[in-house]
Amino acid sequence: MDSPEAFADLVDRIGPQAAVVGAGSDGVELLRWEDPSGARLLLTRGKRGITRVTPSYAGERVVQLGDIHRESDEAAVADVLEDGEMVTRVAVELEELPLLGDAKHAGAANIVALAPDAQFFANEEAFAASDASRLSTGDPGPRPDHYEPDWISPPRMATESFIPTGLFGTGAEVQPLALLNGVVRYAERRTTMLTGQDFVVARVRTAGFEADVCLPAGTAVPLPGAVVSTDAFLTGSLDIAFPPARRKWFNRR
Numbered sequence: 001m002d003s004p005e006a007f008a009d010l011v012d013r014i015g016p017q018a019a020v021v022g023a024g025s026d027g028v029e030l031l032r033w034e035d036p037s038g039a040r041l042l043l044t045r046g047k048r049g050i051t052r053v054t055p056s057y058a059g060e061r062v063v064q065l066g067d068i069h070r071e072s073d074e075a076a077v078a079d080v081l082e083d084g085e086m087v088t089r090v091a092v093e094l095e096e097l098p099l100l101g102d103a104k105h106a107g108a109a110n111i112v113a114l115a116p117d118a119q120f121f122a123n124e125e126a127f128a129a130s131d132a133s134r135l136s137t138g139d140p141g142p143r144p145d146h147y148e149p150d151w152i153s154p155p156r157m158a159t160e161s162f163i164p165t166g167l168f169g170t171g172a173e174v175q176p177l178a179l180l181n182g183v184v185r186y187a188e189r190r191t192t193m194l195t196g197q198d199f200v201v202a203r204v205r206t207a208g209f210e211a212d213v214c215l216p217a218g219t220a221v222p223l224p225g226a227v228v229s230t231d232a233f234l235t236g237s238l239d240i241a242f243p244p245a246r247r248k249w250f251n252r253r
Contacts, residue, residue, distance in 0.1 A: 011043070011053060014194065018043055022241075024099045032095065034058055037190040038201065042095045056095050056235040057201065059110035059212035068094075068105040068238070075166060075176040076100060078109075080208050087208030091166035092234040093176040108239040111211040113180055113204075113232035118215055120222050120229075124159045124183070127227040133157050133181070157181055159227055162207040166234075176234045180213070182206035184226045204228055 018031035018041075028051075031043040038059070044052035065078040066086070075091040092111060094100070121127040133156040157163075159181060166177035187202035198217040203210060213228060222228065 010195070011041070011050065014041060015043070015050075021096070022099050024101060028098045030096065030098050035192050035194055037192045037199075039190075039192045039199070040095070044098045052098070054093060054095060054097075054235060055114065056237065057110075057112045057212050057214050059112055059236075061108040061110045061237065061239045063109050063111050063209045063211075063236075064107075065090075065109050065238070066106045068100070068107070070097060070100040070102070071174045072172045075174045077167065077174060082208050088162055088164065089167060090162075090164050090178065090234065091174050091176050092236050095235065095237040096240065105238065105240055109236050111209060111234060111236045113178070113211045113213045113230065113234055115180075115213050115215055115228075115230040115232045118213070118219070118228050118230035118232075120220075121227040123225060124227060127159055127181070127229065128156060130229075132229040133159075158207070159183060160205055160207050162209075165231070178232055178234055179230075180204070180206050180211065180232050181227065181229045182211070182213075184222045184224055184228060185210070186224055187222050189221055202228065 014033040018033040021030040021032050023029045029045045031045060033041045038057050040056040040058055042054040042056060043050050064081040066081050068076055068078040071077040071091065074093060076094045076097055077089065077091050079086040080088045080090055119132050121130060127133050135155045135157060160183060161181045163179040165179055166175035182204035185203040185205055187200060189198055189200050191198050200215040200219045200221055202213045202215065202222055204213045
C-alpha cells in the first residue's frame with residue numbers, strides 16, 4: 001500500500017468479506033480475509049473495533065510445532081520438530097496469536113517469511129563464497145592458530161541455516177524476526193485480485209523446515225536450486241480449532 005490511508009481503505013473493503021476464525025476468552029475475535037492469490041490479512045476485533053491487522057499467506061501447514069505459547073503481544077514462541085525431535089526454535093506472529101491465551105499448544109503450521117530485502121545466489125557454491133554466508137561482518141583478521149586444517153575461516157553459515165534473531169530478547173522484547181538462508185524448491189509470481197499488485201512466493205528449505213518466502217513485486221522469480229538469504233518477519237497459521245465467535249458481522253469502528 002502507498003499510504004496508511006490506502007491501507008485503511010483496503011481494510012474497510014475487505015471487512016465484509018472476512019470470515020470469523022474464532023474468539024478468545026476475553027471476547028476478542030479473529031477474522032481472516034484471503035485472496036485467490038493466497039495473500040491474507042488477519043483482523044483482530046475487540047470492543048473498540050479492529051485493533052490489529054496482520055499480513056500473511058495461505059501456505060501449506062507442514063511444519064510441526066510443539067510448546068507453542070504466546071510470549072509477547074508481537075509473537076508466539078514454539079519448538080520446530082522433525083521426527084519428534086526439536087531442531088530449532090522460532091518466534092512467529094501466528095495468525096491465531098490473539099486466541100492462544102495462556103495455554104500451550106502443538107500442531108502443524110505454515111511458516112511465512114515476509115522478506116522485503118532478500119539476496120539470491122545461483123547455487124550453494126555462490127552463497128558459500130559470498131559475504132552473506134559469513135557469521136560476522138568486518139575484517140575477519142588472520143586465521144586463528146588453533147583452527148584445524150579443515151575448519152573454514154572466517155566461519156560461515158550453512159546453505160540451509162536459520163537464526164531466530166527475534167529470540168535474542170526475553171518476554172515483551174521477543175519479536176517475530178529471523179535470519180533465514182535456504183534453497184528454493186519452486187517459486188512463482190502471483191497477483192492479488194483485489195488490488196492488482198504482484199508478489200513473488202518461493203518455497204524454501206531451511207534448517208529443519210520449509211517456509212514460504214514472500215517477496216516484493218519487483219523481485220525476479222528465483223529458479224529452483226537458487227539460495228536465498230534474508231532477514232525476515234515471520235507469520236504463519238496453525239492447524240488448530242479455536243472456539244467460534246458469537247458475532248458474525250464486521251464493525252471496524
